[in-house]
Amino acid sequence: MRLEALFNYPLKGCRANPIQVAELDSLGIRGDRRFMAVNHRGQFVNGKTFPKLVLVNCQVEDEQSVIFSAPNMPELKVDLTGDDGRVDVRVWRSDVNAKSLGEKANSWISDFLGGDFRLCFYDQNSHRQVNSLPEYPVSFSDSAPVLVASRQSLEALNAYTGRVDKIEQFRPNIVIDADSAFAEETWQRIRIGDVELLAVKACARCPVINTDVEFAQPDPNQEPLRSLTKLHRRVSDGKVIFGQYFVVTRPGQVARGDKIEVLQSMQAQEYQPLPDEEQGKYTITFEPMTQSAIAAVNDTILEVAENAGIALSSSCRGGSCGACRVKLISGDVEVGADYALTEQQIEQGYILACSCFARSDVVISLED
Ligand code: FES
Known part of the structure; x- marks a missing residue:
């Protein structure tokens, strides 16, 4: 296995800079x-x-x-x-x-x-x-300093979707020519050149991967996230994963073409395909008007409301402004982001409609 590509992203969210050699x-x-x-x-x-x-x-x-x-x-x-x-x-x-x-x-x-x-x-x-490893620092990366993904994982996804999504959409730092798709999720410790890395967690994916990196256009059909959800879904907390986060246990230099040595393996997390589309559909009832709408697995509560013609305020659509705050009265939701809410609001049952997905039939109150 070899290191195939290296990228850095000095500004969080910016264009990928391809590099040949990295410290x-x-x-x-x-x-x-x-x-x-x-x-x-x-x-x-x-x-x-x-x-x-x-x-x-x-x-x-x-x-x-x-x-x-x-x-x-x-x-x-x-x-x-x-x-x-x-x-x-x-x-x-x-x-x-x-x-x-x-x-x-x-x-x-x-x-x-x-x-x-x-x-x-x-x-x-x-x-x-x-x-999860407070002895290791991290700057503005989502979870840990180094995100690793294999070319084979992308190829598996592209073969499934029939699309040609680019690895830069997934924002890895290190791309590896691996033995098999999703092999990176079984690497506990790896060595590349002088550098040793320790796995922290798999990377949970959000709609960022749906944005075309040349024109900054989000895919209207929410691909490839929608397909990744079906191809490769983590069971324990419902998150869709792609790639693996690592911390650096031995600093040094890596370069394209470097050999990858797996120093310690681990069991990949268990996956199971999503239930078929019909089983994955839930009813969302919006109060006080008691209007109901059907939510597919990958629809946010905000999207369900909008499709049903229900007026719900929104602005950032990414969990950071709090404009779409609603109250969960009953049922289960998967929370993608809630960092615009205070601890007290979370305890009171508030959620952000733009960042939550129904995981059972749910009742939502639009009254603040
Ligand atoms: S629209 Fe901004 S948090 Fe939902």
Whole structure:
């Protein structure tokens, strides 16, 4: 098995930078996911909320400065050694104190995304830990510093869908020419070149993978996520997975063509195909009007409401603004994101309709 491709994504959600040789330290590939866009409340935004982030090109120069470019935008160069203050930001459930990139950078990203946003930098004074392995740091990556996927996993998915989705849609750092599809989920510890990696968890997928990386267009049929759900679905918590997250236990250099050694294997998690479409359909009843609609497995509660002509407010459609908050009265839902809710709201039964899926017949109250 060989290392086939390497990518970094200096700005969370930005275009993939292909690289030939990479230095890995405890934060993963040097420069990867060190920058992040946040809204006015410090909540991160990503490609799920703003698909056009994938059109942003981000290049770090000698760790002294960073250059952002994007269609119809002037190039922006930011000096990383300047003092633009600090900002408290939130990525998923982690609070991070990051370096601000300053007003010029904030205006640039606000103009590009259309709204009130800021750009921040995970510098040497920032701290965030991998949830399940707190002795390991992680910057603005979703779960852990290094995401590994095999070309064979993508080929298996493409063979199933008959589409030609690209590996960059799945945002891996390391792509491996492996022995078989989904083999990466059985690797507990691996060595590549000088570097050793320890598995943390499989990568749970969201609609980001449905966005075409050239034009930033989300697929109207929600592919390939919809098909991945049928092909390869994790049983224990209902998440759809693709690729494996790792921490770096031995830093060093890796290069395209390096041999992959599996130092320790593990049992892949158990999978089972989804029930057929009919079995996977549930009834959602919206109160107080007692109007019901049918939800397929992969439909968010917001989509079900909209398809049924029920007015429900929404804005980001990615779990970060809280506009689509509704109350779950009965039934089971799978929660994709709830980080716009307070602990108290979660305890009270509030959910975000844009990020929840029915997993039984459910009753939803639209009254706040
Ligand atoms: S629309 Fe923003 S959280 Fe659902």
